[in-house]
Amino acid sequence: MAVSKMSKLTLIAQQGHSEQILSAIQGFQGVEIRDLFQQTVSNEWVEKYFNEVDPLPSQDTLAKIDQQLEQITHAIRFVEHHGSSREKGLHLKRQHATLRSLEGNFDEAALLSELESIQELERLFSEANAKQQELQTQESLLQKWQALDFLPKEYSLHSTKCFLGTADASIWDSFEQQLKNEQIHYEIIYSDDHIVNFVLLYLRAVQGTVQELVRQFSIVAFIYNRVQLPKAELTRIQRENLELVEEQKRLAQLIGQKKIVIEELETAEEVLLARKNRWLIHNHFIKDDKVFLIQGWLETETYNDFESFMGNLIGKENLYLEIEEPTDIEINEEIPTKLKNNAIVKPFEMLTEMYSLPKYHEVDPTPWFMPFYFVFFGMMVADAGYGALMLIATTIALRSILPRGMERFMHFFQILAVPTILWGLIYNSFFGFSLGYKPILSTSEDVISILILSIIFGVIQIFIGLGLAAKENIKAKNYLGAISDGFAWQGIMVGAIVGGLGKMILNSQPLFLIGVTLAVVSALMIVFTPMLQAKSKIKGLATGAYNLYGITSYIGDLVSYTRLMALGISGGSIAAAFNMLVGYMPPIARFSVGILLMVALHGLNIFLSLLSAYVHGARLQYVEFFGKFYEGGGRAFRPLKTEEKYVNIKQEK
Structure with missing residues (x-):
């Protein structure tokens, strides 16, 4: 559960294997190609040994692929809009497939022939439409002159x-x-x-x-x-118009028959999009009449799989493969970040990506904030009925093959349905109704207890955030920074808690003094530690004093966690109010209009509750938690892949 360890891959082969290798790398979906001709780090050897090799021009090929993609899109749209409705055609059903199988079944000649056939039908259809419009214009004009009985x-x-x-x-x-x-x-x-x-x-x-x-x-x-009277001309035009209508019906039927090839066209589009992605990086590597050399980044643990896969496909004797550890400069300036988490935590990576990925040497915050987001989301929605509905809807959705992003989104809310149900049971709320038992926490009688619980959750999360800040400083060998940015603030929090317990709850003066002493010592460490780090002691002292002033922001952070109580209570109260509103209706209206009203009102409340929990839960992580230890700014790992517009491409190994 961290940032994946990356290695720099070098692959050398004969020029004749280049396209097969690129297709295999794209099917493997685990290698990000480096641009060897940009002035990035560690590319000095390119200019030294391959100064006569220019990046390959690929604009003509890209223009051809773009033209074919545009023709496919236009053809699908034309067939759908103008084909006879009696003819049935289906879009490509999303499925799992390997890139090799898709490209193996792709027949470019057949595609071009099909596109030419559709283009010919479109030409005839357009000519018929233009002729009809011309005739209709003439007909409209002559109808106003048909009483003219002489030339x-x-x-x-x-x-x-x-x-x-x-x-x-x-x-x-x-x-x-x-x-x-x-x-x-x-x-x-x-x-x-x-x-x-x-x-x-x-x-x-x-x-x-x-x-x-x-x-x-x-x-x-x-x-x-004209040589004939307007009335005679009008009769001729109307006859031609009827003939054109019949011709349009015939063309619409022929166009409709092309609906059966929509699946083939969309499959071809997926293949061409994959080719386009390969051609977009054709000026990133070295290729001349003899040698093909490519470099990229891949997860270190996947190298053995990649080596076996490429060896079986191309032949080990036709390849030279090597990986090396990234240099310090590459780690700071170039290396991408790929998160590695288990199946439960992985959907929550989308929240980290929305904020900013960690740098390669930085801690991945996802597994640290996931338990808190899990609890906070459930506490803010807090309705067993809403949670059960979420669980059913996401489970049904995940039974079909979804686009990758949508699939991760469904997994995300499927997991969050669990705490929503649990907190709904704690609050005794099922679509705003009581389940008939005494709640563990009542939203009407235990408001203060829920408020205190919200702040306790906040204290725990902030405490962990400060611990991570200390851990990151220790990893960077900044031991004084670990004290001033982490341990000292934890000391103030622990001291405040111990002192508060001793004074207000346990009535223990020694315990109170221990807490105060710990808090004061920790505060002094925050003030004086920067003096040890700074060359100017006065500036260091001023910095320390300013840092200690930041204690006011911690109070604000803890207050922010009260939204857990506020949103949880408001959502349940609104649901109960909706139920009460419908309950006041007469029996006939209650079981007719009332049912529709309940569906609409609860649907609105579900949407607002989920949206609020999603946004405010993320805000608590981004502001109150990340602000204590997380910097971000990493570059996302972008392996050579396909677009997956219609097909989920399986990783080949």
Whole structure:
């Protein structure tokens, strides 16, 4: 239960085995590849021995993979949105598989052929849609001119002219009056609340007058040059539109039949994402026409498995493998952090990651805060019914194959369901109802006892945090720091507790004096220890005095733990209030609307209780506990892996 010990791996092979080796490393999922061409520590030998080797260009290959991934995503979306609903297709069901099995079944030629087939269907579908939109536009226009029973060009003679136009309905009356005044013949073809379509027949002698009226009233001219009347054209367009509808139905059926390949497309996408991840690190290692050399970080205890795995796959005679201990510079500047905990503690690593991973040489806080978070969460939710519901829901969810992050999240809340049930039994609360026995702690009668218990939990956690601070200082051989940052503060806490017991509970003056003496001596150690460490004794004394002033923050820290009492009582009280509210309803309403109301209200209370416990439990760790000993700032271990978008890749060994 600590930070995993890491070693630096060096692998050398013939250039011809490079892709097979990279695929095997990705399937092993336990090696983080170092970038040998960056100016990081311990890479001087690269410039010395391989100064003529340039990082491999991989942009063309990456662009090709990105294009294929985009085509797959677009194809899946197109088939889902435009395929016939009568055709059924399923997405790839999440499963466990090895990368080798996925890539072994991948047929790139078949993928490209399938994508071309879908693209051709999309082209035909788009052309049919565009043609339909064009026809619908023409149909909408001709419907407003279908009453026109002559072709305008037949009436445009040497002495007369014909004009077709559209006027705004709001100015038509004024325009019509002007036409009558000028004795210009007109005929309304179509009108509604917005427009008026009309025809003018006039002598060429008054063409100037007509043009002036058209300009004055902003008339929009309509040119009709077709060989058939609008009504005949409209009939033809409607017939073509019906034919297009049938063509779209046929294409939708063909597109729907492609739903059966969605699983294959998603499998191909998983493989291509794995290839992309490999190509993203193609400029991190050395590769020329003869040699392939790669370096990375792996857990020391996994090296034997890795060596056997690579030897069986590539052949031991084709590989040179070596591991070495990280140097001090590498530990301080480069080495990644990987946490190692048992199955119970492991889900709680997500809280450490949210804050900051420990540095390689630093203590992993996860196993130290996990028991406290376990107790605190249950104490803040504290309802056996809510806990049982959590346990059932997470257990059912974990029976299926979930994405890694979701799986860890479900394990996290499955574990936390246990203290929620236990504290619910202690408080005698089951969905806000009493279980019919006298509670060990009553949220209405034992508020002070619960408050004191909350502070006791806080004292214990802070005491352990100070012990860890002392331990870290001793590990760094900073013995005076162990006293001033850890042991002395523990002494003040112990002295205060002993003195308080002697004065207020046991009425023992000697015990009171022992506690006071221990607290005073510890306080003096906090003040004077920095003087021994500092070159300037005055500055050291000032630093010590300032550190002792920090005792006020410890009071604030202990007060923070009272939220354990407050949230536990408030959640149970709200649940009981909901039950009382429904209980006041008439019997008919109670067993109809009341049931729905209970589900909604308790659902809201569960959500708020879990959210509050999650957030405030984390805050107690981050502020009150981590602040005593933990620095963080480690870099996460990022092995060469797959995206696992659809498939959980099993680690190959």
